[in-house]
Amino acid sequence: MSEPLRPRATLRTAVVWDVLRDALAEQVRATGRDVLDVLDTGGGTGNFAVPVARLGHRVTVVDPSPDALFALERRAAEAGVAELVHGVQGDAHGLLEVVERHSHDVVLCHGVLEYVDDPAEAVGNVVGALRPTGTLSLLVANxxxxxxxxxxxxxxxxxxxxxxxxxxxxxxxxxxxxxFTEPGLTALVTGAGLRVAAVHGVRVFADLVPGALVDTEPGALQALLRLESAAAQEPSFRSCATQLHLLADRSQEA
Incomplete structure (x- = not known):
């Protein structure tokens, strides 16, 4: 289950969503709990939070913008998941002041590290919010x-x-x-005590393809989505993607 997406929005999120959905399912199997606690730091209006809640999980969104949190509340209500989505005003710098340590099974940190003053501190804070068996989903500009x-x-x-x-x-x-580069991003994550489980390229081709082709050519969107998925894990292609998506866990934390 997920919200209907416009073609361009689908291209922006498809690879990340597919990986995230599988990671959530793995956490359900590993924990034996059908309902997970998910933290979306910098989650804004709920592009990921609301679809995650539609899968039945509890989602806390931390974002510095009151307007974004208001839109999140409205969006969650329209999707019928208002009881599962909770917005909190805050940012990555003060994350552990507004959420408890070791309280979440999955933490999303998408499009945040590009804008913080200290990326290492931000990664340390999101790691601090993870449970011992938790998973981090990190998305950055490449x-x-x-x-x-x-x-x-x-x-x-x-x-x-x-x-x-x-x-x-x-x-x-x-x-x-x-x-970020992939080596630089990996160093940030391992420096915070996490193990990198997977890295994917996001929008390898999508931003280079004319929009008119995707929007009007029959079957072009689905074909491009399949191509993006196939290329996402190939190092030679993900190195030139618009974004890098990294999954990591706490298994090597000291």
């Missing part, structure tokens, strides 16, 4: 993906700048404060 995108757009100097910029930015007008 540096290599924007190199490819800027080059294809003809902005060659900007593409080259990304390669040498410490934050992976193409210039002053870049709206994303920070991007």
């Amino acid at each position: 540096r290599n993906g924007v190199v490819l995108a800027r080059a294809i757009a003809g902005h060659f100097a900007e593409a080259q700048r990304v390669l040498t910029d410490d934050l992976g930015r193409w210039g002053q007008g870049d709206p994303v404060p920070r991007r």
